[in-house]
Amino acid sequence: MTTPQLASFKVPVVDNEPMMNYAVGSPERRNLEATLRQMEQELPFEVPCVVNGKEIKTGRLAKQVMPSDHARHLCTYHEADEATVADAIEGALAAKGEWEALPWNDRAAIFLRAAELVGGKYRYRLMAATMLGQGKNAWQAEIDAAAELSDFFRFGVKYVEELYAQQPPKNAPGSWNRVEYRALEGFVLAVSPFNFTAIGGNLPGAPALVGNVVVWKPSPAATYSNYLVYQILAEAGVPPGVIQFVPGPPPEVVAQAIGHPNFAALHFTGSTFVFKKLWKDIAANLDKYKTYPRIVGETGGKNFHIIHKSAEIRNAVLQTVRGGFEYQGQKCSALSRLYVSSSTWNGGFKDQFLTETAKIKVGPVQDFTHFMGPVIGRPAYDRIMGYIEKAKAAGGEILVGGSGDDSKGFFIQPTVILTKDPRSVTMTEEIFGPVITVYIYDDTDFEKTLELIDNTSAYALTGSIFATDRKALLTATNKLRNAAGNVYYNEKCTGAVVGQQPFGGARASGTNDKAGSINIFTRFVSARSIKENFVGLEDFRYPSNMI
Ligand SMILES: NC(=O)c1ccc[n+]([C@@H]2O[C@H](COP(=O)([O-])OP(=O)(O)OC[C@H]3O[C@@H](n4cnc5c(N)ncnc54)[C@H](O)[C@@H]3O)[C@@H](O)[C@H]2O)c1
Numbered sequence: 001m002t003t004p005q006l007a008s009f010k011v012p013v014v015d016n017e018p019m020m021n022y023a024v025g026s027p028e029r030r031n032l033e034a035t036l037r038q039m040e041q042e043l044p045f046e047v048p049c050v051v052n053g054k055e056i057k058t059g060r061l062a063k064q065v066m067p068s069d070h071a072r073h074l075c076t077y078h079e080a081d082e083a084t085v086a087d088a089i090e091g092a093l094a095a096k097g098e099w100e101a102l103p104w105n106d107r108a109a110i111f112l113r114a115a116e117l118v119g120g121k122y123r124y125r126l127m128a129a130t131m132l133g134q135g136k137n138a139w140q141a142e143i144d145a146a147a148e149l150s151d152f153f154r155f156g157v158k159y160v161e162e163l164y165a166q167q168p169p170k171n172a173p174g175s176w177n178r179v180e181y182r183a184l185e186g187f188v189l190a191v192s193p194f195n196f197t198a199i200g201g202n203l204p205g206a207p208a209l210v211g212n213v214v215v216w217k218p219s220p221a222a223t224y225s226n227y228l229v230y231q232i233l234a235e236a237g238v239p240p241g242v243i244q245f246v247p248g249p250p251p252e253v254v255a256q257a258i259g260h261p262n263f264a265a266l267h268f269t270g271s272t273f274v275f276k277k278l279w280k281d282i283a284a285n286l287d288k289y290k291t292y293p294r295i296v297g298e299t300g301g302k303n304f305h306i307i308h309k310s311a312e313i314r315n316a317v318l319q320t321v322r323g324g325f326e327y328q329g330q331k332c333s334a335l336s337r338l339y340v341s342s343s344t345w346n347g348g349f350k351d352q353f354l355t356e357t358a359k360i361k362v363g364p365v366q367d368f369t370h371f372m373g374p375v376i377g378r379p380a381y382d383r384i385m386g387y388i389e390k391a392k393a394a395g396g397e398i399l400v401g402g403s404g405d406d407s408k409g410f411f412i413q414p415t416v417i418l419t420k421d422p423r424s425v426t427m428t429e430e431i432f433g434p435v436i437t438v439y440i441y442d443d444t445d446f447e448k449t450l451e452l453i454d455n456t457s458a459y460a461l462t463g464s465i466f467a468t469d470r471k472a473l474l475t476a477t478n479k480l481r482n483a484a485g486n487v488y489y490n491e492k493c494t495g496a497v498v499g500q501q502p503f504g505g506a507r508a509s510g511t512n513d514k515a516g517s518i519n520i521f522t523r524f525v526s527a528r529s530i531k532e533n534f535v536g537l538e539d540f541r542y543p544s545n546m547i
């Protein structure tokens, strides 16, 4: 039955999800603690693949280890095999027609409902899964799994409404021009990272919102929280087949999907290395495809703070501690290279920075006093400790931290390295851990240092400029125009909020399609122009042809 649309509806005004603070004695803290306790008693959970709305238990089992306590695992999940991935793709293609044809208002309503479920009924469960499985503390889980995820869904609806409203400004007499925003022909493959539950939800969610069908391969290290997100979307009304949940061995699942003739787009967030590999694999398959695939990828960073001699020291210090060490430095936006003017460094910054860093408590996130939890797993732990060793070998001086303890969980102390070589390995390569390398520049070399920042790393994701001198801010802004897709003045380089700072970087950091903005939706539609003529021709000849 076709559904009549008997009005031009307006979606409700949206706002950011209000955040709770989890202070001692607050009801939200009690609720979260109770959910954590309950979940710890119930785990390990079992996670199936979900294809066409049906749970598929392949029997090929893998575990999501708990990073705070590696003897335990949060869930056992069934890895998709070749037949499951094939069914997921065919099922998605079969679901496509009806989903795309659903009136926009109904698609919008489903995602608005999903946002309510995230911020309400499932808030604590999603947060607890993110804390236990991905090692976030309560506040980091709140800003990710509760706030950012519901913001992605709500603001997504607003942005799509704005996109659909973009129509040609002119109509010739007797005609009407329109543009419709078709979903892509084929299916979208979403491949998500471990570090944000919200990104897990947004990678399949954004393409689905504009009518696409999606095969979603979550990160092995975020399987359980991402499965909850899948269940929320299903409960909100995303029909079976529209989003297919296929955890599995990453290279195999992804290779099968991008080898399919109806592969229409990759929506990826993760490391630069994997993204480049997938881009090359897609290029190698180009002749197989029905259409040119869209490739959207947000990847790594080597993010900076530059502290000018005019900066307010206290603010710069505290923003630096948060920017570098919150969530153990495992945000793509995390501060990693710090450039401080020598008068500021010696005039209080160094002492305050080292004192504040030394105050950081590291340990399991069920203890709310821990500012930092574990890093995500064994490979991450070894890689980060390896970088600290490489920095030492290259003459870097460890000012604080430098040690780790992997006896029970993967804990690394917040580490500050002082280098005299601004191009040393920890100033150039993404570490993705709680390590800040500092380079002190002469006050008179501010502009030279800006050039250094611009050409030291292949990445260009986030960066912050700390100065009270307006001229210094403007000079840095101009010189660093291409060094970061998100730039901050007197504020840390992490913590972009949907609806406030569209997020993404260029150069090796990604395609900069700006998650959390209208722009991202343009990548998952293929516009069709329609011209309707109301007045027939009376003669094929032009007036100029007439005698
Ligand atoms: N720019 C951004 O918006 C943003 C946001 C979050 C994370 N990141 C980046 O993500 C990285 C951390 O996340 P991660 O460790 O999950 O990244 P990752 O590249 O290891 O994994 C990302 C996804 O790719 C899959 N994958 C890994 N190897 C693969 C292969 N050979 N073939 C196919 N798929 C494969 C993983 O299973 C996962 O689903 C960091 O580099 C970080 O900077 C970027």
Ligand SMILES: N[C@@H](CCC=O)C(=O)O
Pocket: 195, 196, 330, 331, 332, 333, 493, 494, 495, 496, 497, 503
């Ligand atoms: N919204 C986040 C994105 C981080 C990616 O890992 C931030 O800016 O901190």
